[in-house]
Amino acid sequence: MSIATPPVDEVAISLADIGKRLAFTKKLQNTTNKIHAARCIDDILTEVSVDICDLFEAERITLYLQSEDGQAIVAKVKTGLNQLKSSNWPSTPAALPVTLRSIKPC
DSSP: OOOOOOOHHHHHHHHHHHHHHHHHHHHHHHHHHHHHHOSSHHHIIIIIHHHHHHHHTOSOOEEEEEOTTSSEEEEEEEOSSSOEEEEEEEOOTTTHHHHHHHOOOO
């Protein structure tokens, strides 16, 4: 009884795929560590946004969070080297669908 081996091309593709997955996983772990090390949301945008965009092949990111009083949704966008812009929307159930429609892509 002989064991069938896959063609060389399939093995090469599999190894290339494994290499890409490993590289992504390492980048993901590195970026996750930086996010956890950040002191606040603003630090994530100013210090880690380049890594996040690189990881997901994005041009920019927007972070959405709930305001401290729980009454609004806050969108934070990096607008310069160390500059941030925040926009607030009420988070009441009646306003939420309107809020989601009014959020414009970056």
